[in-house]
Amino acid sequence: MADNPTLVNITVNGQQLTAPAGTLLLEACRSAHVEVPSFCYYPGLSLQAACRMCLVEIEKMPKLQTACTVVITEGMVVRTDTEQVHRARKSAIEFILTNHPLDCPVCDAGGECELQDMTFKYGAAESRFTEPKRHREEQQWSPIVYFDRPRCILCYRCVRVCGEGMDVWALGVGNRGVAASIIPNHSDHLQCEECGMCIDICPVGALTSGPYRYKTRPWEMKHVGAICTFCGDGCKTTLGIRNDQIIRGDNRDKSGINGDFLCVKGRYAFDFTQNPERLKQPLVRVDGELRPTTWSFALETVAKRFQRIKSAQGGFGVIGSTRTLNEEDYQLQKFARRVLGTNNIDHHRTADFPALATALAARTNTPGTALPLANSSSLKTAKAILLVGNDPTNQHPLLAWNIRTAYRNHKTRLYVLNSGDIKLRRQAFRMAVIPAGGEAAAIRFLNGEADSVPAELTMVGGPDPKRWPQTPPSVPQKIAEGLQDFRARLRQEQDVIIVFGAEVRGEAVRELVAFGDTLPGNTRYIALADNANSRGAADMGLYPDLLPGYRPVADAGARAHFEQLWGGTIPAEPGLNLPQMLAAAAAGKLDALYIAGANPLRLHPSAAEGLRKAFVVVQDMFLTETARQADVVLPVLCSYEKNGTLTNTCGEVQAQKRGGMFEGAKSDLAIIHELAELMGCGFGPAAEDKIFGEIRANVKGYDLSLVQLLAGRSALAAPLNETVAHRDDPELIQPNNDTLFTAGTLGRYSTTLNSVMERRLQKESK
Amino acid sequence: MSVFSQATQERFQTLLSHYPVKRSALVPMLLFAQDELGYLPPEAIREVGELVGASELAVREVIGYYSMLRLEPAGKYHVQVCTNISCMLRGGDDIYRHCKERLGIGHKEVAADGVFSLEEVECIGACSWAPALQVNYDFHQELTPEKVDEILRDYRKKAAAR
Numbered sequence A: 001m002a003d004n005p006t007l008v009n010i011t012v013n014g015q016q017l018t019a020p021a022g023t024l025l026l027e028a029c030r031s032a033h034v035e036v037p038s039f040c041y042y043p044g045l046s047l048q049a050a051c052r053m054c055l056v057e058i059e060k061m062p063k064l065q066t067a068c069t070v071v072i073t074e075g076m077v078v079r080t081d082t083e084q085v086h087r088a089r090k091s092a093i094e095f096i097l098t099n100h101p102l103d104c105p106v107c108d109a110g111g112e113c114e115l116q117d118m119t120f121k122y123g124a125a126e127s128r129f130t131e132p133k134r135h136r137e138e139q140q141w142s143p144i145v146y147f148d149r150p151r152c153i154l155c156y157r158c159v160r161v162c163g164e165g166m167d168v169w170a171l172g173v174g175n176r177g178v179a180a181s182i183i184p185n186h187s188d189h190l191q192c193e194e195c196g197m198c199i200d201i202c203p204v205g206a207l208t209s210g211p212y213r214y215k216t217r218p219w220e221m222k223h224v225g226a227i228c229t230f231c232g233d234g235c236k237t238t239l240g241i242r243n244d245q246i247i248r249g250d251n252r253d254k255s256g257i258n259g260d261f262l263c264v265k266g267r268y269a270f271d272f273t274q275n276p277e278r279l280k281q282p283l284v285r286v287d288g289e290l291r292p293t294t295w296s297f298a299l300e301t302v303a304k305r306f307q308r309i310k311s312a313q314g315g316f317g318v319i320g321s322t323r324t325l326n327e328e329d330y331q332l333q334k335f336a337r338r339v340l341g342t343n344n345i346d347h348h349r350t351a352d353f354p355a356l357a358t359a360l361a362a363r364t365n366t367p368g369t370a371l372p373l374a375n376s377s378s379l380k381t382a383k384a385i386l387l388v389g390n391d392p393t394n395q396h397p398l399l400a401w402n403i404r405t406a407y408r409n410h411k412t413r414l415y416v417l418n419s420g421d422i423k424l425r426r427q428a429f430r431m432a433v434i435p436a437g438g439e440a441a442a443i444r445f446l447n448g449e450a451d452s453v454p455a456e457l458t459m460v461g462g463p464d465p466k467r468w469p470q471t472p473p474s475v476p477q478k479i480a481e482g483l484q485d486f487r488a489r490l491r492q493e494q495d496v497i498i499v500f501g502a503e504v505r506g507e508a509v510r511e512l513v514a515f516g517d518t519l520p521g522n523t524r525y526i527a528l529a530d531n532a533n534s535r536g537a538a539d540m541g542l543y544p545d546l547l548p549g550y551r552p553v554a555d556a557g558a559r560a561h562f563e564q565l566w567g568g569t570i571p572a573e574p575g576l577n578l579p580q581m582l583a584a585a586a587a588g589k590l591d592a593l594y595i596a597g598a599n600p601l602r603l604h605p606s607a608a609e610g611l612r613k614a615f616v617v618v619q620d621m622f623l624t625e626t627a628r629q630a631d632v633v634l635p636v637l638c639s640y641e642k643n644g645t646l647t648n649t650c651g652e653v654q655a656q657k658r659g660g661m662f663e664g665a666k667s668d669l670a671i672i673h674e675l676a677e678l679m680g681c682g683f684g685p686a687a688e689d690k691i692f693g694e695i696r697a698n699v700k701g702y703d704l705s706l707v708q709l710l711a712g713r714s715a716l717a718a719p720l721n722e723t724v725a726h727r728d729d730p731e732l733i734q735p736n737n738d739t740l741f742t743a744g745t746l747g748r749y750s751t752t753l754n755s756v757m758e759r760r761l762q763k764e765s766k
Numbered sequence B: 001m002s003v004f005s006q007a008t009q010e011r012f013q014t015l016l017s018h019y020p021v022k023r024s025a026l027v028p029m030l031l032f033a034q035d036e037l038g039y040l041p042p043e044a045i046r047e048v049g050e051l052v053g054a055s056e057l058a059v060r061e062v063i064g065y066y067s068m069l070r071l072e073p074a075g076k077y078h079v080q081v082c083t084n085i086s087c088m089l090r091g092g093d094d095i096y097r098h099c100k101e102r103l104g105i106g107h108k109e110v111a112a113d114g115v116f117s118l119e120e121v122e123c124i125g126a127c128s129w130a131p132a133l134q135v136n137y138d139f140h141q142e143l144t145p146e147k148v149d150e151i152l153r154d155y156r157k158k159a160a161a162r
């Protein structure tokens, strides 16, 4: 659509209406709150005109017209409320109900079914058809997707969302006429991304989900808009809660940054909350064995031991989480620096945020100038996108959805620079496949003037030799030509959004930004990190050398600011990073390790032995391999059971709302506060809003509108504005390389994620 | 490895060259595939799909749409009895019933010995000579039950002769 579309005037039921040229009549009516019922129409998907529910009268047109396909024209006179229109709707429903069982009392969709509502309203429940209805048994297509064929009204929404939206194309239509039926891609079962988009988009109860079917009724649940705890994209998932348990996840109200999108994790993987392995009681090691105990005993054990080590001037290490809330991360680093008196604090890094903050530091967020950071939805309308590394379809499903949406609706030109044959190649305008590890060299080439492509980028036998069917000598030539063309095209683009994965770190980030600077318009960036609050952990200062807001520990001014705020001193020397802490523990140089919601032994299994030399406290939901080595294990609440804020990988801050509850566990925040209290350094009440107030006032970029956050919207945090002196530790960045069906340690505990056949196939192929 | 004969594969290539969009060749290709194999097994669906650049699911959608395309083997002689308007007015339903009795099978069923299969079809374009039926690609018109018996007998003989 043009930036300044011309406006068109129409009359609907005698009322004057104005809408941009190109608007569909149905949308124009809805924008004026004139109801036009529809089943097959779905915003953002191609037009189908299959259900005939939206018929309206248009003057000078002989027959009723489908409002979902008619584009408004100047002077159009429309009536939606006449006798004729009502009759048409009634008979449309009568036809739709030909074989529909109207078994609402047992149907999952009952109470939130568009067909039920319409039948109720237009009263076509009695029918002139006397033939027996065709019945078919329900079919299970996967652990997630079930199909009750008689309920299907053939609106094709599921087919379109799976194909056009997901680019999976797993659903089709078999047969025709009265025998027509939705069919899955593998005759009797589905092999797909298991996202559940088809289920939630189904206007009736034809597609239902394994995890939810026959469990409850929509009105028996409380609905809480929570933020997904899995990847770094920060989708809103509306949790259906009954008796403090999460029964369902969806986003039918299309709120949040993700609209109606959710991947399999956001929709179904919440079941980890009810995993029987979840810890319900603190554990303390007695005679070499972890034994259940009371909270007061466990906390006192920890506080006393910490106090003793502190008095003896022993060494502490603190490892934070990438799924805990901003308030918890902020308090954790405060606890490390202020209470334990150490800068030995780190987290599992999956993106080089400090490098991006450094590279962008100079431009500052001067009022009036555009921010150099992009939010997730800006991808949907971008003119051009450069994607370096990562596989967003697997690791950032929402961002991948947004990129596909942009491609579909705005012909956005996507440039993909990757060492793998990632699925987004199908939307790519240009794709350059480079050898794994060649990202930095490729970026140098993009930013350079030389025409010659470095040999390391044109190595034959790159990731997938099948892609290069030419005889070997011509291959380097082809690759070089491909890269030259890639660069030449890209340089003509304007307002590019540059999205980069963990492959790009340290110096390469700065080089990438330098390249972005040469592009016309406002270049914006998104760094891709793995987990729900990876970005928050970075912003909140879970770094040995950086305070909140990427302010260097070594900077006396920054230190003074927080010292005054927290009332105490902060060590001036940067501390140990994560592997250094593990090594120090093994060398007997750390007396205590406080691990809040992380599982470092997953990536560093050989450190297990060394951990036994220190006093190890682990806060977790499960007895992970790290928790097994601990002296004290404190069971915690998960993200869905807490209030606070989270920051997604783009920097969008959103409020987390408590949905479920879990007996026996405490929030990380509560534990940190109780420990601080017991150690005589009270942090005051563990009130999230108070702490967020402190964050707003003291962390760069977090001075965000509370109104916006409380209203459930997102606000982009841009922690820029000063030079960041950061030690580059590129080797510390270790992406999980998650797939759609894995999620670091947490994914193990979701029964649904592990039940789908695609997960088994992935395991087998490894 | 192709499931098709050399001749059929060549035919496919000619068909593909006829259209600006490969997919347009899908229906004729499926008909030729079915003529050769008697039906459309999964391997054939996959191979044709690859040739036109369509997923298996998309090919199945097309097969489902056209009742003349089959996913199950038919008999050696596939008896298609028309019961559409003209034939119906001239006793097509009786002819169909008669076939069912004689062959001992119903709509879209195959006799145990594999010689015959039966299908009730819509107009086959022989209205002027109704009632009509079609066996594979051969037409038989102005039918009476006796004539049907004769026709079936002839085919049975043919099948035995081979």
Ligand code: SF4
Pocket: A145, A161, A162, A163, A166, A168, A169, A170, A171, A190, A192, A193, A194, A195, A196, A197, A198, A199
């Ligand atoms: S679950 Fe998702 S990928 Fe699978 S069929 Fe439904 S829409 Fe397609």
Ligand code: SF4
Pocket: A151, A152, A153, A154, A155, A156, A157, A158, A159, A182, A198, A201, A202, A203, A204, A206, A207
């Ligand atoms: S299954 Fe649901 S979404 Fe799909 S066509 Fe049927 S009614 Fe529409």
Ligand code: SF4
Pocket: A228, A229, A230, A231, A232, A233, A234, A235, A258, A262, A263, A264, A265, A266, A267, A396, A397, A398, A399
């Ligand atoms: S895309 Fe990421 S944030 Fe969104 S539902 Fe999936 S895992 Fe959760």
Ligand code: FES
Pocket: A037, A038, A039, A040, A041, A048, A049, A050, A051, A052, A053, A054, A055, A066, A067, A068, A069
């Ligand atoms: S909404 Fe217009 S035909 Fe279905």
Ligand code: FES
Pocket: B082, B083, B084, B085, B086, B087, B088, B122, B123, B124, B125, B126, B127, B130, B132
């Ligand atoms: S109606 Fe039977 S051939 Fe036309």
